[in-house]
Amino acid sequence: MIPGAIEEVDTAAKLLGFTFQPGTYKGLITTVALHRSHVNLMFSKGAELAERDGGELLDGTGKRARHVKLRDLRQLEDARIRDLLAAAAELTPRPGAGGGQ
Secondary structure (H helix, E strand, O other), X not given: OOOXXXXXXXXXXXXXXXXXXXXXXXXXXXXXXXXXXXXXXXXXXXXXXXXXXXXXXXXXXXXXXXXXEEOOHHHHHOHHHHHHHHHHHXXXXXXXXXXXX
16 A cells, blocks of 8 residues: 555554554554444544645544545545555655654
């Protein structure tokens, strides 16, 4: 999904996360959370991505995070979602990289 990212399961929160720094939220890129009617694709740096998105996909008003509600598998074919994932990875610090920006 994201080159260099590590999958990490948070069983207590019922999330699957993709991170560059396991065990911390600092390197968290995105999470996947299952709900009855949709799947949330959460971006930990979503507020920073909101301008790039232009209000088309990202939902939420959190200080940092935003999410995309996926209601149909075909939504994953949307190039804008791939662009958001790539941009989120660029913004996220990697170990020893001195930051992600």
